[in-house]
Amino acid sequence: MKKKALIALLAVNITACGGGSSNSETKKEVLASVNAGSDQIVDEKTTIRLSAIAAPAEGAFSWTQTSGPILAGFPAEGAEQSIAAPEVKQNTQLVFQVKYAALNNTSATDEVVVIVSSVNQLPTVSIEQTAPTQLPSKYADTITLSSEKSFDPDSNGALMTYQWQQTKGEPVNLTSVNQVTLSFSHPLLDVDNATQFSLTITDDENGSQTNFFDLLLHKTEQVIDVDTGTTQSVNEFETVSLDASKSSALTPSFSCLWTQVSGTSVNLIQANQCISHFLVPDVDAAEQLLFAVTVTDEKNRIAVGNARVNVKTFALGISNDSGMTECFDELQKIACNNTEFPGQDADLGRDSVAQHLDKIGIGNSGFDFTKLNEFADELPDNATDFSCVRDNITGLIWEVKQQNTGTIPNTELREGQNHYTWFYSGDGNGGVEGIKGAANSSCPSNVDCGLETFVSEVNATNYCGGNNWRVPSYNELMGLMDLSQQGQTHLLNTEIFPNIPQQSALNHLRYWTLETSADGQSLSFAWILDMQTGNDLAYPKSNTGYLRLVRTP
Structure with a gap:
């Protein structure tokens, strides 16, 4: 406030009224002065009253706002002004300046400071039960208390935080306690539980209010x-x-x-x-x-x-597995289902669950064979005299070789040591029938030692109750091999398939399949499987190999 000009003005006026001749004094010009009034403190949304006084009289007042939130109506003319204090979130300073222009073309200014105090209205806390819809609640019901109807009375206020708490009764399991709603499950009770819950809401001016809700939880029929x-x-x-x-x-x-x-x-x-x-x-x-x-x-x-x-049921398929039940890393045997060496043969298929299989007969790993007599009737697993075997996985019946008793060609028809060239005149020979081995050369037949003649002679005997014996396919024959026996004398289970020839006889244990091979330079090759190594070969049809017949029941 600028009061010095006004005091000087009054002093001059008093001097002029004293004794002495007016003719001896020169009349002095009076300068303008103004007083904006005392600084104020008012509450938000109340009336601010501005009042200024000035000298000499009859001049003009003009108000402007120089600081604080901008208010409407400025600049304003007149010594007195009434304006609405703004709504504020915290105490706020406003500065107003008044300018007074006297009639003698002099002017003066003054300022007044108005502090607008924030007046916070606390939140209105409302609690109601919104779930379950059917009351009273019972065991396992989800109980929900809602404060969605709570509000901040301040026109520009906002609810900021929620804090739920159980204040009475046996404790219930509360999880999220800082949301608009509170939900929990009605517990098991053998007596009624009178509970109370409080909710404290804090607004954007850090004002808080608490309300309470009483809830009776009824005892449950089950304990x-x-x-x-x-x-x-x-x-x-x-x-x-x-x-x-x-x-x-x-x-x-x-x-x-x-x-x-x-x-x-x-x-x-x-x-x-x-x-x-x-x-x-x-x-x-x-x-x-x-x-x-x-x-x-x-x-x-x-x-x-x-x-x-x-x-x-486990999808085991309708064919035999490889026989592998062990897993390995690059150096040694390891436990199967190893994540660093996944997807090994023993991890998959029938052999992986071999120890749990409910087998009909006997066999290593996932293999399952039943011994049959000369009429294809089932025999006990421990029978030592049997004529053929049934594969309980594929359903196929396999030839069991006769004991090796003589020297070729003075042998029995189905001795394991007999061997044959590949000759087949039926469909699927690739257009090359093959070569008939000479009679009494590698087998006891007086006709020839080709595989087709051997099949005909076996069927003529109605061996093991059937006359539909044939040479197996590649996959059928491969299904007999137990690859876990690699490195051993052979890959067949001798309890199921006895009378296997000596490897030294032909320096191999290769058995014919009925499938012609396209791997060679012509169609004069057929697939053969080595029951010692597990290898398959495209083998000349003119060479000899062993035979194990199969039939479908």
């Missing part, structure tokens, strides 16, 4: 809730866990006992624990296994629940 999870879908040979550990009881602990109700029988491990497990057995078709668990609390109160397991 144990058995939880066994959802229905599981698994493959045969998998390990399955039955889990009732997430069940609820009113006592600190509870016990469990699992039993099987229906389905293929399984061996439950730790059936008296809340988490039990079992290995899914070999099943012939998809089925559902049903289990029951009895949960007992510390007061010997019980409840029973069920668990269902849908079992699917």
Whole structure:
């Protein structure tokens, strides 16, 4: 405020009124002065009153705002002004300047400071129950308390934070307590639980308000809730866990006992624990296994629940596996299903679950053969006198060679040491029938030693109850080889296929297939499989090889 000019003006006026001759004094010009009034403190949204005084009289007042949030109506003319204090979030300073212009062309200015105080209205906290829709709530219902109708009375205010808390009653499980809504599950109760919840809301000016909500949780009919999870879908040979550990009881602990109700029988491990497990057995078709668990609390109160397991058959295919049941790294044998050396032969297929297979007969790894007599009737697995064998995987019946007794050609028709050239006049010979080996050369036949003649002579005997014996295909013959025996004398199970010839006889154990090979320079080659090494070869049809016949029942 500029008050010195006004004081000087008044002093001059007083002097002029004293004694003495006016003729001896020169009249002095009066300079303009103005006073904007005292600084003020007002509340937001109230009226600010500005009032200025000035000298000499009859001049003009003009107000302007020089600082603070811009207000409408400035500049304004007149000594007095009334304006609305703005709405503010914190104490705010406004500065107004008044300019006074006197009639004698002199002027003066002054300023006044107005502090606008923030007046915060606290939040209005509203709480209501919005779930469940059917009241009163019961066990396992989701209870929701909502504050969506809460608001900030300030016209430009905002609700910033929410804080829920349980203030009365036995504690319930609260998870998210800083949202607009509070949700929790109605617990197991054997007595009513009178609860109370508080909600504190803080606004954008850090003002907070709290409200309370009383809620009666009613006791439940059940005192144990058995939880066994959802229905599981698994493959045969998998390990399955039955889990009732997430069940609820009113006592600190509870016990469990699992039993099987229906389905293929399984061996439950730790059936008296809340988490039990079992290995899914070999099943012939998809089925559902049903289990029951009895949960007992510390007061010997019980409840029973069920668990269902849908079992699917494992896709093992209709052919034999390789026989490999071991896995390796670049140096040594390792455990299978190794993530650093994945997808090995022993990790996959029938052999990977061989120890769990419900076999009809006998065989290493995933192989399954049944011994048959001369009429193709089944024999016990331990029979030593048998005529042929049935592959229970493919359904094919295989020739079992007669014991090697003589010296070629003085041998029996089906001795293992007999060998033959590839000659076949039927369809699929590639247009090259091959060569008939000379009679009594590598076999006892008086006709020739080609494979077609051997097939005809065997069928003529109605061997092992059939006359549809034939030379196997490449894949059929390969299905007999147990590749886990590589490095051994041969790759066949001698308990199933006895009377194998000595490797030294021909320096190989190569057996013919019926398939002509296109690998050679002409179609005069056929595929042959070496039962010692596991290799396949495109072999000249004029050479001799061993034969093992097969038929379809």
